[in-house]
Amino acid sequence: MRPTLFVSDVHLSPARPQIAELFLRFLEREAREAAALYILGDLFDLWVGDDDPLPLNGAVMEALGRLSRGGVGLYVMFGNRDFLFRDAFTARTGARLLPDPSLLALDGTPTLLMHGDTLCTDDVEYLRQRARYRRPWVLRGFLALPRAVRVAIGQHFRRKSERTKRVTASTIMDVNPATVEAVLRTHGYPRLIHGHTHRPARHLHTVDGHVCERWVLADWYERGSYLRLDQNGLASAALT
Numbered sequence: 514m515r516p517t518l519f520v521s522d523v524h525l526s527p528a529r530p531q532i533a534e535l536f537l538r539f540l541e542r543e544a545r546e547a548a549a550l551y552i553l554g555d556l557f558d559l560w561v562g563d564d565d566p567l568p569l570n571g572a573v574m575e576a577l578g579r580l581s582r583g584g585v586g587l588y589v590m591f592g593n594r595d596f597l598f599r600d601a602f603t604a605r606t607g608a609r610l611l612p613d614p615s616l617l618a619l620d621g622t623p624t625l626l627m628h629g630d631t632l633c634t635d636d637v638e639y640l641r642q643r644a645r646y647r648r649p650w651v652l653r654g655f656l657a658l659p660r661a662v663r664v665a666i667g668q669h670f671r672r673k674s675e676r677t678k679r680v681t682a683s684t685i686m687d688v689n690p691a692t693v694e695a696v697l698r699t700h701g702y703p704r705l706i707h708g709h710t711h712r713p714a715r716h717l718h719t720v721d722g723h724v725c726e727r728w729v730l731a732d733w734y735e736r737g738s739y740l741r742l743d744q745n746g747l748a749s750a751a752l753t
Contacts, residue, residue, distance in 0.1 A: 517741075518547045520733075520739045521552070521555060521592070522592070523732075524732065527569050535736075537572065537576050540579075544585060549587070550585055555628070556595055557595045559668065560595035560597050561666075562660065563598065563602045565664070574602065577606035587609065590611045592708075592709070593628070597652070597655075613627055614626060616700050625700050629707035630709045633709070635686075636686055694720045702720060702723035705727040705728070707728075713730060713731035716729070728749075737753075
């Protein structure tokens with residue numbers, strides 16, 4: 514059985530070339546042996562449109578394209594940093610864009626995949642801004658702007674996000690347990706895999722008498738990490 518791999522919060526950026534190199538090696542090695550790779554949001558630290566000419570963006574898209582052409586199923590979900598992937602990205606990479614959430618049957622187990630930001634319902638201001646920025650007319654207007662303007666706006670909001678994180682209580686930026694339980698209940702008590710919080714762990718939730726696994730994916734700020742599903746079940750693995 515070829516494994517299925519999951520990653521999230523890689524946050525690729527020219528400012529962190531060592532992580533970009535690590536991710537490209539991961540695509541050429543571990544991911545090439547997989548049946549499928551699921552990227553659950555925030556692959557890039559900033560994505561202002563498929564026409565961004567950064568060499569890093571091009572190199573990653575080419576590597577993803579080689580992976581998908583080699584027979585590995587490639588699935589990408591929007592994150593809070595890279596929700597502007599469009600047709601050029603999917604054409605170049607061969608990726609299928611997944612809605613958030615997506616309920617799939619993996620190894621015979623109902624599995625709910627999410628980025629994870631919508632589980633953090635204590636962060637009211639973030640969710641309010643998220644709803645505002647994801648409106649179709651806002652996205653169309655933004656993508657119609659000159660690329661340099663989009664980059665400047667994106668960098669502004671990224672700096673603002675970093676400042677907000679430094680002064681916001683960590684508990685507010687974590688998942689809300691009641692929200693997690695509600696999501697598990699709504700989707701029939703599946704296994705849940707998500708990222709966003711940068712707090713990798715395996716949790717067990719008992720909801721209406723059903724025991725549900727929740728796996729939180731790690732970020733790639735310090736090192737690479739992925740979740741592997743094979744005949745032995747789910748297990749996390751680290752790259753150096």
